[in-house]
Amino acid sequence: VALLPFQCYEHPNGKSSMTAYPQLVCGEGVHGTLLALGATFVVVYGAGFFTVCLIANWWAPVLSSQRTDFLECFRFLVFRF
Numbered sequence: 001v002a003l004l005p006f007q008c009y010e011h012p013n014g015k016s017s018m019t020a021y022p023q024l025v026c027g028e029g030v031h032g033t034l035l036a037l038g039a040t041f042v043v044v045y046g047a048g049f050f051t052v053c054l055i056a057n058w059w060a061p062v063l064s065s066q067r068t069d070f071l072e073c074f075r076f077l078v079f080r081f
Contacts, residue, residue, distance in 0.1 A: 007020065
């Protein structure tokens with residue numbers, strides 16, 4: 001959903017519209033606000049998930065021996081090791 005403002009298609013008259021909401025012309029009106037919100041969500045959620053993965057990998061050797069729920073929560077990171 002956060003990437004929708006970045007997906008535009010071009011009209012024959014040279015303007016472009018969002019693919020999800022064709023009534024919104026890219027670069028005009030509320031599209032700038034949607035771009036700012038989309039960029040913010042991508043950075044916050046992307047960086048947040050990446051940070052949680054880094055911290056989980058950092059603490060994995062210690063927490064995996066102490067807490068079994070850690071392995072259940074972060075199985076996608078540690079299941080092959």
